[in-house]
Amino acid sequence: MYDLIVAGASGVFQPVTLLGIALGVFGGLFIGAIPGLTSTLAIALLVPITYAMNINLAIPILMGVYCGAISAGLVGAILLNIPGTPASAATCLDGFPMAAKGQAIRALGLGVYSSMVGGVLAGVTLVLVAPLLAKVAMSFGPWEYFALVLFTFTCISTMAPPGRGLKTFMAAFIGLTLAMVGLDEASGQVRMTFGITQLQSGFSVLPALIGLYAIPQLLEDTDSIGRQTNVLSITYNLREFMGTFGELVANKWHLLRSTVIGIVIGILPGVGPGLSNIVAYGSAKRTSKNSHRFGQGEAAEAVISPEAANNASMGGALIPMLTLGIPGDASTLMMLGAFMLHGIDPGPLLFRDHGDLVWLVFISYFVAFFFCAVAYHFFIPIVVKAISVPRQYVIPVLLVLCTVGCYALNNRMFDVYCFLGFGLLGYFLQTARIPVLPVILGIILGPMAETQLRLALAFGHNSIVPFFTRPGSAVILIAAIATVLIPLLRRKKPLESAQETMQSEASASIDR
């Protein structure tokens, strides 16, 4: 293992790679700070551009962007009351009121330090847990992998708003259907091409991902053009900023609990920082002695908890992505796309065959957080400026970069047209209030599901019994069923209790 660590470190500690990570962090901070532009978009923009690079440079740059963009969401949340990314939605609740009371540096300091600590602790968990999980996953057969795909879809449907769970499944089936377009490698026949020759090789994954994410978001962003933004002004003071670390230490239990929440939610497939920050905020409010001060911008733990959780989710989300090839959230989904683009399939075999690459990811993760911390200490006024960049200058630039990126993948305009087509599909789904993430998961996991199902049936002599008799597969399937049933039962309980209350009230009124 020592030689793998050295190989990974020697890949990262090259001047060009370090510069790449630093630039990635700055780029991520800039994009993440602009409300509406997410870490997913930031990675999506960069993935095709890194295609021509060596993977030892491409992955560290993407890690830099990932870390920078997720943590930058707090700037918009604190100074503008609009989260830069969904991962900082809960930070608005106390971060902005704190800043409005003239304590913007305190709020930023608490947010930044908790982000860094949460992210680094999650990174340590990643380093410790991922190799162990990969060892377990080495014993997985096609039955377990197919069950894992099912589990991923049930997980996202659970996170859907009440009454929208089935629509989430429908979105996943759209993705799975789109993934079937093109050549069926097993039978050598083409499927669903409608006679279009270019479709015989199927849809390229990245134009689809970028289109589904970028176009709807950029179109929606045009609404904020010309709108007056009231950014709170700050007078930056490094000593005051660093002084907030003491408050962080005083709230260490909130910090640790939120980090654990973030890691656990990050590990769940398809769910990431967007949820963990809200759960961590709620948990901090329930357990804090100062719960009555939440929402007033006074309690430090109200800023610490969501920020520690959202960055911790990053490390958590990388665990299933690296060990099982199943993305933990939308951003790691893009990272997965980047790995696939370079001919690397994340999964347990990655740890066996490309251990140096795994350590490259681990080390570049920590280096990215280091650069992130440096950037926040010395360049925070510049990051703050990113919030007020007029959107009309950002949108066309991002659209052009997406176009160039999609073209550069295969040097064909067809991919650019696919990018537009998928963008329109994403825009339609977004307007119809249908989540886009399941579509993307369907496109990414569809081929894996098909291959594993085929193998499972072939090995099992066309029998589905091994799905239920193999312990690993059975446990995952039970977990998948539980993720669907538990929320249904929980929802039913209040209904039943409400009915009971109504019945008792009715009987009481009859008695009267």
Place this chain on the structure above:
Amino acid sequence: MRANDIFFCVLYLVVLGLAGEQIADLVDANSAVISSELYPTLIIGTGAAIGLFELARTIIAPPIKDGQGFFQYWAPAVAPGRLLLLFLFIAYLALIQLIGFLVATTVFCIGCMILLTPRRNRSLMAYVTALIVSAVLVGFIYLILVVYLQAFLP
């Protein structure tokens, strides 16, 4: 909300129907262990069953009173700014083939930045900024892709 959901369900079923019509042409070789129709049929069949169930559930369930009709839901999707950007982007993709990437990108960026800027803010400064940003972007793309990465431009 209900009309919106019904609209989505119907469209979804039509798309799956079209996909189903395409997989009907698949044939199996005699040596095939697993039928080539199995997975597509499973996906499209299950997807259609879920779609039909959701459609029925949406029709039967009492409507959610959120004060938004079908057109209120879709009105933001056709906001002038969004449509303008979409139109400009489609025109840009068409222009790339006609006048080349570098010129088309410059025209698209300048056009977008100026047309998306609210009329009251269209000063000389806005025009100059649009020009500078576009020139820097095109230069950056050329340097990174053509000079550094030696990739092709559209």
